[in-house]
Amino acid sequence: MAKVVANAIVAQSGGPTSVINSSVCGVIQEAKRSKKIGRVLAANNGILGVLKEELFDVSAEKASVINALKRTPSAAMGSCRHKLKSLDQAQADFDHVLDVFKAHQIRYFFYAGGNDSMDTADKVNKLAAQRGYELVCIGIPKTIDNDLAFTDHCPGFGSVAKYVATCAMEAGRDTDALYTHDTCTILEVMGRNAGWIAAAAGLAAREPQDAPHLVYMPEAAFTWEKFISDVREVYKRLSRVFIAVGEGLKDENGKYVTADTGAFAKDSFGHVQLGGVAEMLKAVIEKEVGIKARCNRLGTNQRAAMHFASLTDINEAYMCGKAAVKAALSGVNGKMITLVREKGAKYKCTTGLAELKDVANGEKKVPKEFINENGNHITEACRKYIGPLIKGEAPITIGKDGLPVYVRLAKKWVEKKLPRYL
C-alpha cells in the first residue's frame, strides 16, 4: 500500500513582529512530532509564495536554527501584503493556490497573520471544500496592533508594548533633563485604527511626573482645541510635555489627522498609509503653545525589537503555533487559535478557537474603560490588561562583535511542478 503523504504549508503574512517566528517554530516542532504530517513547506513571502510556487522545506532546516527562530525578529520565511480578491473576481488565483497545494500534496495550511490573512485562509479553505479537496486551514494570530477580535490579545503585541513603554520611559528622561531647551517630545507609534500601542506607551507613567504625560489613541475623540489645552496644562504643571500618539489619530470627524498623499499613499488593501502625525502635532504645539517640540518615530523598529522583547509574548506565540498543529491533527478546521486569559488574580493564558471568517471581519479597539475621562491617558483597568503581557526578559544571543545574532533560514527550495502563474 502506497504511503499517503500529507504535507503542510506554513506561511507568514502582514507586518512582521518580534515573535511571529516563534509561532512558526511551534508549528514546525509540533508538526515534526507527528507521523501524520510529512514535510513542512514554507511559502516564501506568505500567499505570494504559494501563487509563485516558491516553496522551501522548512522542516529540513537544522534543529538549532528552527529553535533559534524563537529569538529572531521579523518573518524569517518572508511576508507579504498581497490580498486575494473575492472568490468571484479572482477564481484563477484561488484555483492556482489549490493546484499548488495538490501538486505538493499539501493537506495542512497554517497561516500566521492578522484579519486580512484570516480572510485569505478562510477563502482558500472554502474553495477547497467546494472542490472536494481535503484541506485543513488553521490561522495563527499575529499582529502588533492587538486589534483581532475573539482573542484576549495577539502575539506580537506584548513585545511591542514592552519596547514602546521602555522607549517612552527613556526618551521621557531625556525630556526631563533638557526641558529648558527641548520642552516637548512626541513619540509616534504604530496603530492604524486601534490605539493599543499608544496605550502601551502609557504604562511608562508610573508617577504623575513620568512620561508620557499625554496619550492619544484613535478611539478617543480628538479635537485640536482640547489638545492645545491639554499641552498647556501639562506644560504649566511640569514645564515639559511628553506625548505618545498613535499614527492613526483621527479628528472629530473621524478623519485621519494626517495622511501621506505621496505616490504610495495606499497599500494593496487600499489602507491609507499613515505617517507624520507627530510632525503635525509638533507644528501645532510650536505655533499655538509656543514651546519647542521634537518627534521620535520608531517606525518598523518597534515591531522588530527582539533585543527587548517580552518573554510572555514569545512563549504565547510559540504556544499558538503548537496549538495550531494540535488542533489540525485533532480534526479542527477553519479556525484561528485564540489566546484565552483565565480568570483569577494571577495571569494565566491558554488557547482557544475562533471561526476564521469571524476574525476576518472583526476588529477590537481600545474600550472606553481603558481610556481616562479626559481622553488623554490610560486607566488602571488598561494597565491591568496590558501589564502581564509585557513581563519576562528574553535574553538574546550576542555575537563576538557585541551585536545580536539572529538566524537566517537555509531555504532548501522545493522543485516547481507547475507552469509559472505569477
Next chain:
Amino acid sequence: MAKVVANAIVAQSGGPTSVINSSVCGVIQEAKRSKKIGRVLAANNGILGVLKEELFDVSAEKASVINALKRTPSAAMGSCRHKLKSLDQAQADFDHVLDVFKAHQIRYFFYAGGNDSMDTADKVNKLAAQRGYELVCIGIPKTIDNDLAFTDHCPGFGSVAKYVATCAMEAGRDTDALYTHDTCTILEVMGRNAGWIAAAAGLAAREPQDAPHLVYMPEAAFTWEKFISDVREVYKRLSRVFIAVGEGLKDENGKYVTADTGAFAKDSFGHVQLGGVAEMLKAVIEKEVGIKARCNRLGTNQRAAMHFASLTDINEAYMCGKAAVKAALSGVNGKMITLVREKGAKYKCTTGLAELKDVANGEKKVPKEFINENGNHITEACRKYIGPLIKGEAPITIGKDGLPVYVRLAKKWVEKKLPRYL
C-alpha cells in the same frame, strides 16, 4: 584653626546620553573618598543651575541611588543648552558664576559635556584666574556624536552605536521580510556635523545582503544623482534597500539637505535644528526609483537607550568621572579628561588630558579611510575603530511591571545665598 571647606560642583550639559550619569557617579564616588573635597553640589540643568543658584547636595543622595546612576539614562541632574556669551559681552554672567562659586565655597568644577561645555568651563576657569579666585575646572567628555577632538572616542558614543546598529539589524530584518510591499526603509540617526552614528549603523551589515545596504555620512560628498544610482543598484541586486542616514547630511554645496524652517529652527547656539532628511530621501526614492519607502526616526530614543547600552561605554564614562576628580586633586586644571586607546591587538582604554580650549575649538569628523570609495558605506578600518566600543551587555534592573527601573535623585536643595540673578 578654622577648617577650610572646598566644595565641588558637578554639572551636566548638552544632549543627554545613556552614560553621562555614569560619569557623574564616578565624580561623586571618587570625591567622597577624598578629604580635600567637602560636599559635592549639583548644578540643576548645567550652567543654568549655577546662574540661578539652583544647587542641590548630590553627595547626600543615598549610596544606592548614586550607584544606580550607572544604569540610569539621560542627565539625572538636568542639562541645558545655555551658552555663556563671550567674556566681553557677558561679564555679568561670568561674574555671577564666580559669585555663586564663592558663596558656596566651590573650589572644584566638574563639567560633563561636549565642546560647547568645554568652552564654558574654560571661560569660567580663565575668569577665576583673572580674579585670583582659586578654582579647578575639569571637563568630562560626553557626546553621542563622538566628534570631540583630542580623545580617541567619547563616552556616550559606544551605547548609541550599539543601539543604532541593533536597530538597523532589526528593522533590516523587517525590510527583508516585507520587501514586496515596503521595499525601502530609511533609518535616520543623529549627528549634526559628523557621521559617526550613521557609521555605527553600518556595523549591522556583517554580510553583503544585510542591512544597512547604504550608509550616508555628512563627510562623504552627497549628490542626488549618485544617491539615486546607489538605490537603483541595491534594488536591482537585492529587491530591497535599507539606508542609514545621519540627520546632518549635506549636499554637494555643503548645505544641509534639509533644515527645519519652523519657529524653533535654531537652537540657542545658533545651530540649525535638523529633521526630516529621511522624509526627503523617501520622497526622492519614490519619485525617481519608483519604490515605496518608509522612515524610522529614532530621535532622542537613541541617546537614552539604556536598555541596550554598551558596558564598555558605561565603564569608560565612569572611569572619566573618577579620573576628573583624581586629576583635580593632583593639581591638574583647565583640562578635559580624554580616552586613550592603548596600542596592541587587544582593546584597552585609559585616560589622558587635553586643554579645555583646544577641545572647545576642535571637531573630529569621520576620516576618509573609514568611508568606502563609493561614499556610501563604512570600511573595515571603521569597524575596527567602533567595534570594541559597543561590546559588553549591561543588564538593567527590571521592575515587577516588566519595565526598567531608573532612579531619580532626591535633590536636597542648598539654601540660596545671593539675590536672584536669572
